[in-house]
Amino acid sequence: MPGTGTGKLVRRIAWQLRLVFLFAVLAVLPYLLSYSQQEIAVLLVINVLLVSSYRLLTLTGEWSLGHVVIMGVGAYASALLAKRLGVSVPVSLLLGGGIAAATAAVLSFPLFRMKGFYFLIGSFAAGEIIRLIWKRFTEPFGGPKGLKRIDAFPDIDIGFLSIDFFEPVNYYFLALVVVSASLFVLYRIERSRIGLTFHAIHWQDRLAESVGIDTFRYRTLAFVIASFFAGIAGGLYAHYVGAVNPTRFGVDQMVYVLVWAIVGGTATFHGPILGVVVLTVINEIVLRALGLDTARPLIYGAILILSVLYLPNGLESLAPRVRERVRRWRSGPAATGEGAG
Amino acid sequence: MNAPDERPILEARGLTRRFGGLVAVDNFSFSVREGAIHGLIGPNGAGKTTTFNVISGFYAPTAGQVFFRGLDISGRKTSTLAAMGLVRTFQGSTLFQEFSALDNVRVGRHLGARARFLSRLLGTDRSSEREADAKALATLAFFGLEELADEPVSNLPHGHQRMLGMAVALAAEPRVMLLDEPFTGMNPEETRRMMALVRRIRDRGVTVMLVEHDMQAVMNLCDIITVMNFGALLVEGVPEVVRNDPAVIEAYLGSATANGANDAA
Numbered sequence A: 001m002p003g004t005g006t007g008k009l010v011r012r013i014a015w016q017l018r019l020v021f022l023f024a025v026l027a028v029l030p031y032l033l034s035y036s037q038q039e040i041a042v043l044l045v046i047n048v049l050l051v052s053s054y055r056l057l058t059l060t061g062e063w064s065l066g067h068v069v070i071m072g073v074g075a076y077a078s079a080l081l082a083k084r085l086g087v088s089v090p091v092s093l094l095l096g097g098g099i100a101a102a103t104a105a106v107l108s109f110p111l112f113r114m115k116g117f118y119f120l121i122g123s124f125a126a127g128e129i130i131r132l133i134w135k136r137f138t139e140p141f142g143g144p145k146g147l148k149r150i151d152a153f154p155d156i157d158i159g160f161l162s163i164d165f166f167e168p169v170n171y172y173f174l175a176l177v178v179v180s181a182s183l184f185v186l187y188r189i190e191r192s193r194i195g196l197t198f199h200a201i202h203w204q205d206r207l208a209e210s211v212g213i214d215t216f217r218y219r220t221l222a223f224v225i226a227s228f229f230a231g232i233a234g235g236l237y238a239h240y241v242g243a244v245n246p247t248r249f250g251v252d253q254m255v256y257v258l259v260w261a262i263v264g265g266t267a268t269f270h271g272p273i274l275g276v277v278v279l280t281v282i283n284e285i286v287l288r289a290l291g292l293d294t295a296r297p298l299i300y301g302a303i304l305i306l307s308v309l310y311l312p313n314g315l316e317s318l319a320p321r322v323r324e325r326v327r328r329w330r331s332g333p334a335a336t337g338e339g340a341g
Numbered sequence B: 001m002n003a004p005d006e007r008p009i010l011e012a013r014g015l016t017r018r019f020g021g022l023v024a025v026d027n028f029s030f031s032v033r034e035g036a037i038h039g040l041i042g043p044n045g046a047g048k049t050t051t052f053n054v055i056s057g058f059y060a061p062t063a064g065q066v067f068f069r070g071l072d073i074s075g076r077k078t079s080t081l082a083a084m085g086l087v088r089t090f091q092g093s094t095l096f097q098e099f100s101a102l103d104n105v106r107v108g109r110h111l112g113a114r115a116r117f118l119s120r121l122l123g124t125d126r127s128s129e130r131e132a133d134a135k136a137l138a139t140l141a142f143f144g145l146e147e148l149a150d151e152p153v154s155n156l157p158h159g160h161q162r163m164l165g166m167a168v169a170l171a172a173e174p175r176v177m178l179l180d181e182p183f184t185g186m187n188p189e190e191t192r193r194m195m196a197l198v199r200r201i202r203d204r205g206v207t208v209m210l211v212e213h214d215m216q217a218v219m220n221l222c223d224i225i226t227v228m229n230f231g232a233l234l235v236e237g238v239p240e241v242v243r244n245d246p247a248v249i250e251a252y253l254g255s256a257t258a259n260g261a262n263d264a265a
């Protein structure tokens, strides 16, 4: 039986050790990077939350094209709350997530009348309407130029400890804490019965409905939770960069999220995270070194096509394959060695 | 066996469903006694599945009403009806194909395993989830499928998939179960086992309404049979009466598929 007590315990400890190792790497990482790479690392951490929250929605089988706009709703909301109403930034961040979630709750009434392709198009239209509102209304959204001089995270200064969040390293750690906590919540949701229900709706919504699952409510729930965390990602972005505008949350950004998710693979929790990390590293280190970073859309397109053709289940599906290769390679020489001996 | 109650637990009055110009269900009325095994038969295309779809809330009726335990439920949402105790199964193998057999039944326990969002997050739903898992396993065992709990559905043979479909529905603890062609594609041995299971389900206090083409099974199993043709009521009665009714024989002889059904029987 795979579920014996000691086996479970060993696997749990192995898993925890891996997590400790991961956090150790993440803790020393910024000190190995240049200043501009540190800035990229901050955005990467924020994008991890963006793409992971997107995956929660895809569990129900619906793919939205409005997720980046929803991130923008969180960004605008948190920025305006801080700028106009003087709400302190950590609080505005949470409220921004809440407003993004509320926006999703309202949008779910028209959007979840549709499924599949129609939902995709509907979510795109809804997103464009929101962007039009930002562009059209200079008050309070700042029009096409957007919002500038958004309040930064307040410095922490308690005598012996002073942290200036203008420093990318410090903001990196702040984002890391917020994003880790968010990922933990997203993971718990997926592992609970709620996650099972999302999957059930994805695979067979008629059967799910017939045993009492209100599929509309659960689709809305997935959309609202995903949007809350997208809004948090937006707030983290706004208070780091200090400026937001409608273009920043355009459809080209949405395409990047789709590429991260698809190239990484959406079947597992870590797939999309793998996707955004690998593609960002390729983009920022390899392409920049080659002076090709302006060709990003072209190269992303090529990577997407290649991965759909040759790696339909995403980068995540490589891990078991690699493990299998290593296992075979290890047992192979050992077996022949025995034979020779 | 419990004495059948006279009060109808499920009733349709003047039920009509149109698809454009086609009248799939046409001013159809019937009533199902509590504790009965009630057959709904008719040639292919008679409107049986559509009737189930309207009763179970997948389609709104074009006209007429459905009453469940005395309440007008016409046009209510499928999930609401399931919560009230009216659960249907599907023609064919409609299951969560990517899940294990046990996970299918766990989803079926949805209504019985309620918990707050926060307790799901914090994991304090563990005791109610453990209870749900135990009940899901017991439901699998009821169908003799407990050995296959961890098997992915796509690995199960057709007969087991049909049983699992019923297990998912039964896990929702219905008062009335609508079974759409439960014996289709089963061999005689599987059909016999399935018939015994349907009787046991009824003996647990669940009223059963079933659509089936296997005439021998229907005649053996059902307390009462409603025959529909072209969307409308043709005859209703106990099996002996329905079997010998000239209108029924006529309807079945008049349709090509009835020959197949009779051959199979």
Ligand SMILES: Nc1ncnc2c1ncn2[C@@H]1O[C@H](COP(=O)(O)OP(=O)(O)O)[C@@H](O)[C@H]1O
Binding pocket: B019, B022, B023, B024, B042, B043, B044, B045, B046, B047, B048, B049, B050, B051
């Ligand atoms: N969704 C639908 N749209 C159009 N016509 C339908 C639909 N569902 C069923 N029908 C038609 O209604 C009639 C009855 O079908 P159905 O209820 O499936 O019959 P049965 O289950 O008795 O074989 C058929 O002529 C069928 O083509």
Ligand SMILES: [Mg+2]
Binding pocket: B048, B049, B050, B091
């Ligand atoms: Mg049918």
